[in-house]
Amino acid sequence: MRVLLVFAHPEPQSLSASLRDVAVQELEAAGHEVRVSDLYAMRWKSQVDRADFPALAPNERLQPVAASKAAFATHTLTDDVRAEIEKLLWADALILQFPLWWFAMPAILKGWVDRVFAFGFAYGVGEHSDKRWGDRYGEGTLAGKRAMLIVTAGGWEEHYGARGVNGPIDDLLFPINHGILYYPGYDVLPPFVIYSTDRFDEARFEAAGQQLRVRMRTFETAALIPYRRQNGGDYHIPSMELRADLGATDLSGFALHLRRAAD
Ligand SMILES: Cc1cc2nc3c(=O)[nH]c(=O)nc-3n(C[C@H](O)[C@H](O)[C@H](O)COP(=O)(O)O)c2cc1C
Numbered sequence: 001m002r003v004l005l006v007f008a009h010p011e012p013q014s015l016s017a018s019l020r021d022v023a024v025q026e027l028e029a030a031g032h033e034v035r036v037s038d039l040y041a042m043r044w045k046s047q048v049d050r051a052d053f054p055a056l057a058p059n060e061r062l063q064p065v066a067a068s069k070a071a072f073a074t075h076t077l078t079d080d081v082r083a084e085i086e087k088l089l090w091a092d093a094l095i096l097q098f099p100l101w102w103f104a105m106p107a108i109l110k111g112w113v114d115r116v117f118a119f120g121f122a123y124g125v126g127e128h129s130d131k132r133w134g135d136r137y138g139e140g141t142l143a144g145k146r147a148m149l150i151v152t153a154g155g156w157e158e159h160y161g162a163r164g165v166n167g168p169i170d171d172l173l174f175p176i177n178h179g180i181l182y183y184p185g186y187d188v189l190p191p192f193v194i195y196s197t198d199r200f201d202e203a204r205f206e207a208a209g210q211q212l213r214v215r216m217r218t219f220e221t222a223a224l225i226p227y228r229r230q231n232g233g234d235y236h237i238p239s240m241e242l243r244a245d246l247g248a249t250d251l252s253g254f255a256l257h258l259r260r261a262a263d
Contacts (some may be wrong), residue, residue: 001032001092001093001219002032002035002038002091002093003027003093003094003219004034004035004036004087004088004091004093004094005023005034005035005036005037005091005094005095005097005111006036006037006039006094006095006096006097006112007020007038007097007098008039008040008041008105008112009106010111014151015152015194016097016098017034017207019194019209021099022212022213023150023212023216024210026212026213027216029092030217032133035091039108039112042080043156044080044110044133045111046110046111046114047111048111049062049063050062051078052067052071052115053070053076054078055070055071055074055076068119068120068248069118069119069120071092071118072118072119076093077118080115081115084112085116085118085121088116091145092145093145093147093148093220094142094145094147094181094186095148095149095150097151097174098150098230100151100152100154100155100172100199102170103166104174121126121141121144122142122184123183125184130237130238131231131237132231132237132254133230133231133237133238136183136185136230137178137183137227137228137229138182138185138229138230139230139231140183141184142185142186144185144187145180145185145186145187146186146187146188147188148188148190148192148214148215149173149176149177149192149193150192151191151194152196152197153169153194153197154196154197155195155196156195160193160195161261169193171254172255173191174242174254177225178227178257183223185203188225189219190222193214227257228258228259234259242257246263247260248262
């Protein structure tokens with residue numbers, strides 16, 4: 001398997017960097033080929049702006065969606081973005097690794113997504129009709145490839161539990177897992193999350209490393225998050241609302257978009 005690991009932490013001596021090294025070693029030991037995009041080391045430009053679209057005339061209004069569509073179609077995206085798209089096409093699997101910062105990914109990684117997930121590549125793909133609503137949510141350019149998150153969080157695991165004050169971790173990561181990874185087609189694995197990271201000692205690092213090694217060993221075979229297919233009949237098209245007879249009646253929000261055995 002060919003794996004791309006996109007890494008977003010500024011410090012080579014961080015816990016995140018040490019966990020990255022464990023993941024890479026384990027994948028390579030299993031015979032997988034790994035490439036790492038270390039965004040801070042690459043000095044990745046995180047903001048979308050006119051410089052991303054060299055073909056845009058100086059006085060032309062910048063409409064990011066239209067500009068992205070035109071640049072992807074005419075192969076005029078910038079070299080840094082094109083290189084990342086090539087890596088995504090090369091890889092059978094994608095890992096995004098980051099520390100949880102303000103309940104989200106660091107800005108540099110969000111900027112990687114904003115710039116690399118171009119129109120025609122990661123969104124705006126496929127036909128929109130009364131039968132299907134584009135190729136997205138499990139379908140699309142990156143369909144058939146696997147993806148997962150490796151996240152470190154300062155807060156306690158209980159704080160991210162079902163009744164925890166921070167909100168459940170699966171809810172907090174839903175916009176990334178479902179909105180960023182599943183959207184362009186990836187099969188998404190449950191995330192690997194390490195908690196209470198600001199109180200880490202050798203013993204905890206050993207234990208976390210062991211758990212991460214297991215997750216890397218099972219990367220190719222582990223069960224996926226069972227998101228629903230948008231064109232598979234579960235949703236009304238074009239409103240894209242889940243059918244009233246699916247999902248438990250007391251469910252709402254993100255959990256509705258997980259397939260249940262009963263549906
Ligand atoms: C700007 C910033 C925002 C943070 N926000 C959160 C947060 O929302 N939730 C949380 O659990 N920890 C938060 N933390 C703590 C980090 O998740 C923690 O420091 C990190 O996981 C430690 O890993 P590292 O040693 O690799 O940096 C935040 C840290 C920083 C610097």
